[in-house]
Amino acid sequence: MRNQIEAARNIGLRPVTIHSENRDEWEAAQAALIRNECDILLISPERLANAEFLRGVLPRFQNSIGLFIVDEAHCISDWGHDFRPDYRRIVRVLERLPSSVPVVCTTATANNRVVQDVVAQMRNLQVQRGPLIRASLKLFNIKLSDQSERLAWLAHFVPKLPGSGIIYCLTISDTRRVAAWLQQNGIAAREYHSDVEREDKLESEHMLLANECKALVATVALGMGFDKPDLGFVIHFQRPGSVIAYYQQVGRAGRAVDEAYGILLSGREDDEIQDYFIRSAFPPAERMLQVLRELERGAGASINELMGRLNCRRGVIEKALKLLEVDGAVTRDKKVYVRTPNAWTPDLLRSEQVTANRRTELDEIKRYVDHSGCLMEFLARALDDPEPARCGKCMNCTGRTKRQSAPADLARSAIEFLRGDTVSIEPRKQWPSATLNQIQQAMPEAIALSKEGKAKTTIPDHLRLEEGRALCIYGDAGWGRVVAEGKYKARHFSDLLVRAAARMIRDRWQLQPVPEWITCVPSKRNPLLVGDFAHRLAQQLNIPFRPAIEKIRETEPQKRMENSAQQVRNLLEAFSIERDILTAPVILVDDVIDSGWTLTMVGALLRINGSGPVFPFALAKATPGDS
Known part of the structure; x- marks a missing residue:
């Protein structure tokens, strides 16, 4: 919108906009609308989900609208390449406006199927198409x-x-x-x-x-x-x-x-990235029904509460609630979503057709x-x-x-760049709110209390991990494929990876205080894989390796746990720490990090049991759909 605002000003118009990044300008913009001191209001369709805007602002100027423009109108159609559910709210807003208000829908990226769908929803549209060939x-x-x-x-x-x-x-x-x-x-x-x-x-x-x-x-x-x-x-x-x-x-x-x-x-x-985008574009019907059933059980729930009850990704829950809200099956009061009396059944055929x-x-x-x-x-x-x-x-x-190729020396330089492009592991700072009671029972030292004695979501500073490093992105050129080969085919991480990890830790990771020992996250499914790597890494760094952590119960694979609440709950009381651990700073090794909760939980246990600062290190970081 910034670009459009500037363009409007350049031709002498008085534009205002209301969006999530200019909250400090909302009051002035709304006042200008009500006093008829602006020529154009630019908003995103998501603004139409705001009850205050619909009830308190729109009615005060809707009768003075001279032209209603829907830009990127292909987003109205779920056949469109970047369908946004909030665009459907536009149709309902138009029903509130005087029938004399002209409406213009514009898009440069709609095939016949999308155009027909938009026309069916908006009605009474005359379609005009221009040529798409770009001569330059x-x-x-x-x-x-x-x-x-x-x-x-x-x-x-x-x-x-x-x-x-x-x-x-x-x-x-x-x-x-x-x-x-x-x-x-x-x-x-x-x-x-x-x-x-x-x-x-x-x-x-x-x-x-x-x-x-x-x-x-x-x-x-x-x-x-x-x-x-x-x-x-x-x-x-x-x-x-x-x-x-x-x-x-x-x-x-x-x-x-x-x-x-x-x-x-x-x-x-x-293909792998696009497959993820397609699979995550629309929540499965069963997921949406699960969300509805949870909301029907009580007086509503927040997204965090739903994450504690359902093994669903946060993004899936958010998309499900968005679609259900647009369909009128759910309403929102601040952070709490409530089931409405309106019946809702999934359009399975439509969903399958869109996918x-x-x-x-x-x-x-x-x-x-x-x-x-x-x-x-x-x-x-x-x-x-x-x-x-x-x-x-x-x-x-x-x-x-x-095909014109780059010089060979530049290609070699690119490989070295990828192999030297380490990835930061940011420490988790908060526990999932839905798991506070379970954490307090399993490891009470990990919970900070407010003045009123209530459990806080903030992870105490002295139990947090230090900032960590991963050697690569899993599966990428550079080291990513070498890690994948070792984890799933060879079942052994090569000495090449050991030397690369040691060089990164020694030469590019400025650790303070300097770690004096190494330990690792154990696995019951493949007990030797990470421990063997960590032992050889310790030898390269000339510091001792101590298998200080024991896995005392089998857990579901973390990759099957789809949100933070489920991931933390899956790990509670799964690990124990040996009594006489070293009190010095330590490097905590794992093979592949995804959510980071395994390292966070084990790191907190190490600190509770007397370890010094814990620096997490992983061979690779998984990034499923990080767009």
Whole structure:
């Protein structure tokens, strides 16, 4: 919206906006609306879920609305590539407005199926379609399966591209890695994603608009509404989930320049990431029914309370509640969700059809990658452009199909970069609220009490882990595949990993206070794997290894526990600590870290039993869908 606000001001309009990042401006914006001192109000559809806005603000100016615009209207349809449930609220708001208010719906990324769905929901719409061919855009598809190859390609070719541009990644961790690699190679690049602070986002946007940086390395957080007419290139580090999503993103380039590039790189991790996105896009019907049943049991529940009762990911519960709220089956009072009297039954056929459509779209973008004809024409046909035509500029139209590789020394440098790109393990600071009673019974020393004697969610400072490190991202080029090979095939971690871990700990991890011993998280399923690695690591570091932790009961695999409350509950009273442990600082070793709760629980037990500061180390960090 920042981009749109600036554009409105540049043509003499008085815009205001209300969204989650400008709370300090809400009061002034609402006052301007009520006094008719603004020309445009920009809001996200999520604002329409706010009862205060619907009851206290909208009625005071709804009769003076001269035009109602729905931008990115494809989001209304669950057939759309980035369906957002809150967009459905727009239809209900329109029903409250005078019938004389004109409505305009705009989108650049809707095929016939999506258009028909939007028309069916909005009614009385007249559809006008324009051509989709982008005359200035030169499209290229380049297959480079290894991340190291793609990094080398970027470092070699990005400086040769015109102007400044955007490099899209599917995950936050990849935006960080790619931006750091480009910076290391003297290219002015900045990361941009949902975890970046608002002020840093603003600075990055300004720098890109002013051509003060070569590239923003971004997730889809840099998306709707961003407009830079002279953008010289859009590169995809991984293949997106659909042709429609790709067209929307690549179409940001070349809007007001004669030549721009759209380059799609693709690699071996693309399918796994997209499969995760498809599986997590819509909560299964059974999950939604479970949420409803829990709400029907009492006077409502918060998300944290539902996490304590259901083995569901937080994101699944949030999406289920969002869909149920939009459907009228659930209402929200602050943080508490309450079941309404309205009947609700899952539309299983629709859900299955939408998921199947996502799979079909994934197959279509794969065909695009392999397409030997005009690439722009392929995109236009996929979006049901009534007049698709050859562009004469893409790699296939011009015969530039021979892959250009980066120099071999740059590829080797990329591998070394990946192997040296360690991952931070941030210490957990709070216990899940739904587990406080169980934690207090199992390990009372781990619970801090308020002045009133109530259990606090804050993990006491002296029991928290220190900041830790993982050698790599699981499965990535660099060390990630070596870790996967050792864990599941060889059932033994190689000396190569031992030496790499020792070098990282000695040379790149500035540990204070310096650890004086090593221990590890034991496993009943594979009791020798981590212990053997930790013992050899201790020898490399010339400090003692002590198997100070015993697993005293079998637990479910943590990867089957889908939220923090379930993960902590699964670990309670599962470990014991030997009596005479060393009191010095210690490195606590595990093979793969996901949620971090195993290291957190074991680390707290070590501190309770007299250990010094605990520094967690893992061979790899798993990142399922970290976008």
